[in-house]
Amino acid sequence: MFAFRETPRQMPSRIPLELRRGGDWGELYGRFGEAEAKHQASRCLDCGNPYCSWKCPLHNYIPNWLELAREGRINEAATLAHETNPLPEICGRVCPQDRLCEGSCTLNDGFGAVTIGAVEKYIADRALADGWRPDLSKVASTGKRVAVIGAGPAGLSCADRLARAGIEAVVFDRYEQIGGLLHFGIPSFKLEKSVLATRRDVLESMGVQFRLGVEIGRDIGLDDLLAQFDAVFLGLGSYRYTDGGLPGQDLTGVLPALPFLVHNGRLVHGDDEAQGKPIAGWEDRVALPELHGKRVVVLGGGDTGMDCVRSAVRLGASRVTCAYRRDEANMPGSAREVANAREEGVQFLFNRQPLALLGEDGEVTGVRVAETRLGEPDALGRRNAEIVPGSESVLAADVVIIAFGFQPDPPQWLSAHGIELERNGRIRVTQPASGCASRRASREAAALPFQTTNPRVFAGGDGVRGADLVVTAAYEGREAAAGIARLLLG
Ligand code: FAD
Ligand code: SF4
Structure with missing residues (x-):
């Protein structure tokens, strides 16, 4: 119980800095060996009130699978981890644990949180490599069929839960690979793409079918899907990029973040031929300028911004x-x-607030910025940045990458099927994505979770809550599947 006093918190080893700076795109964190995983898992206090589980959006049974890992019962740990999380090896890699499970660990009080994410990754990787697969031998087919649009984490999570309920899930995606932003957005130094190939194998072993390279609304209509399937799940993501409306943003050398990451990812994986299709609507922006020896400025401080700066280092x-x-x-x-x-x-x-992008002969040369100070908190408790008068300066730049975030870009065809949107373009569903208790939430508590205004269509992930996290998309896909199962099976 007091192992945390003798065993310090230890993350898996990382790729050496020189290699990263020299252009190594391998996953930064290595894998725990068996002994390391057991040691780190044994640091869990089992404190009785698992704040880590509460803070995890999936409410994973963290102390329980840590204990199984400590005892070396890896397949049981994997079974338990999958009870709540359809994508444990992925969340273990990409969740911002410092804000979620590990941020709430009791041992943060001076000892260092249990390395929950790294142990979750170890359990799932190890079990899957040893051939463990979810046991669906007792699941009887219900004869029901559901079309899942989008093979991102929301869609994959929904498909996993449907399969476990004996409902046939057919996943459609416009791209040739599964994963959504896991494949096309998140760089390989955070998530190796072979992880997605393994997850596809797991899902197919559960009976999930994939129809890739099929865009709903172009190749097949939603009306066709509603005719062929008992229900539909929309895991469409959120792709309209926020440009900030800065003067000079059309200068050569100014790039939106996602096309930069997507194009670069394709070069890194050598799969540009296989992917074939650029991100819809951004065909003219995918040409990647040479970054070697260039001064790169990235505007924005979210996960996307961090992926851009770290990609630029490797380039x-x-x-x-x-x-x-x-x-x-x-x-x-x-x-x-x-x-x-x-x-x-x-x-x-x-x-630093960017004010304008500056250029010469059509090429970007810098960013005019002003210093800011934080004002009073707004209604959400967030303090707005206010410009300090007379504080303007110029950051010299050869390439500027804009990473201000993404907004939902709901397709036109939703409205034709009675699927209503919120004012901000998010798909309206019966349960607020934040999970907080609003008046509408309590009114709708009796309704099926994540049901849209078309009773046979459910939705979740970034298309419902706006650009957020893999783990929240996985949560919404999981809960929507529960709603679909209740609709179809009672
Ligand atoms: P997506 O992953 O966007 O998947 C949606 C899928 O739907 C896509 O594959 C798309 O092709 C498909 N689709 C859409 N419309 C159609 C259609 N009409 N027909 C067929 N298919 C369609 N989150 C983290 O937790 N940790 C991170 O480190 C992290 N890093 C990130 C880095 C970047 C650069 C970005 C952009 C995001 C990052 N995120 C991160 C956020 C995370 O990737 C998303 O929140 C998550 O992928 C959302 O899942 P989703 O299933 O809702 O949507
Ligand atoms: Fe932590 Fe994410 Fe795993 Fe939950 S899913 S335990 S938040 S790493």
Whole structure:
């Protein structure tokens, strides 16, 4: 019980800095060996009130699978981990644990949190490598069929739960690979793409079918799906990029973050031919400028911004700067990723508001910024950045990457099927994505979770809650599947 006093918190070893700076795109964190995993799992106090589980959006049974890992009962640990999390090896890699499970660990009080994410990754990787697969031998087919649109974490999670309920799940995606942003957005130094191939194998072994390279609304209509299937799940994601409307944003050398990451990811994986299709609507933006020896400025301080700065380092940029309008404490990106970026040589300029992109002969040469200070908290408790008068300066740049976030871009065809949107473009569902108790939530508590205004259509993930996290998308996919099962099976 007091192992945490003798065993310090230890993350898996990382790729050496020189290799990362030299362009190594391998997953930064290695894997625990058996002994390390047991040691780290044994640090759990089993404190009786598992704040970690409460803070995990999936409410994983963390202390229980840590104990199984400590005892070396890996297949049982994997079975238990999958009870709540359809994608444990992925969440173990990409969740911002410092804000979620590990941020709430009792041992944060001076000893260092249990390395929950790394043990979760160990359990799932190890079990899957040893051939463990979810046991569906007692699941009887119900004869019901559901179309899942989107093979991102929301869609995959929903498909997993449907299969476990004996409901046939057919997943459609416009891209040739599963994963959504897991494949096309998140760089391989955070998530190796072979992990997704294994997860596809797991899902197919459960009976989930994939129809990839099929865009709903173009190749097949929603009306066709509603005719062929008993229900539909929408896991469409959130792809309209926020450009900030800065003067000069059309200069050569100014890039939106996601096309930069997508294009770069394709080059890294060597799969540009296989993917074939650029991100819809951004065909003219996917040409990636040479970053070697260039001064790169990234605007924005979220996860996407961190992926951009760290990609620029690996592409050999001579200087990489991240400018963010609030202070470090208010940065949305994971503290762990910020620390990794800093270690890789990224300079952070906090309290800087970009005002305009400057250029010469059509090429970007810099960013005019002003210093900011934090004003009074708004209704959500977030302190807005206010410009300090007379504080303007210019950051010299050869390439500027804009990473201000994403908004939902709901397709036109939703309205034709009675699927209503919120004012901000998110798909309206019966349960507020935040899970907080609002008046509407209590009114709708009796309704099926994540049901849209078309009773046979459910939705979840970024298309419902706006750009957020893998784990919250997985949660919503899981809960929507429960709603679908209740609709179809009673
Ligand atoms: P998506 O992953 O976007 O998947 C939606 C899928 O639907 C796509 O594959 C799309 O092709 C498909 N689709 C859409 N419309 C159609 C259609 N009409 N027909 C067929 N298919 C369609 N989260 C973290 O937790 N940790 C991180 O470190 C992290 N890093 C990130 C880095 C970047 C660069 C970005 C952009 C996001 C990051 N996120 C991170 C956020 C996370 O990736 C998303 O919150 C999550 O992927 C949302 O899942 P989703 O299933 O809702 O949507
Ligand atoms: Fe932590 Fe994410 Fe795993 Fe939950 S899913 S235990 S938040 S790493």
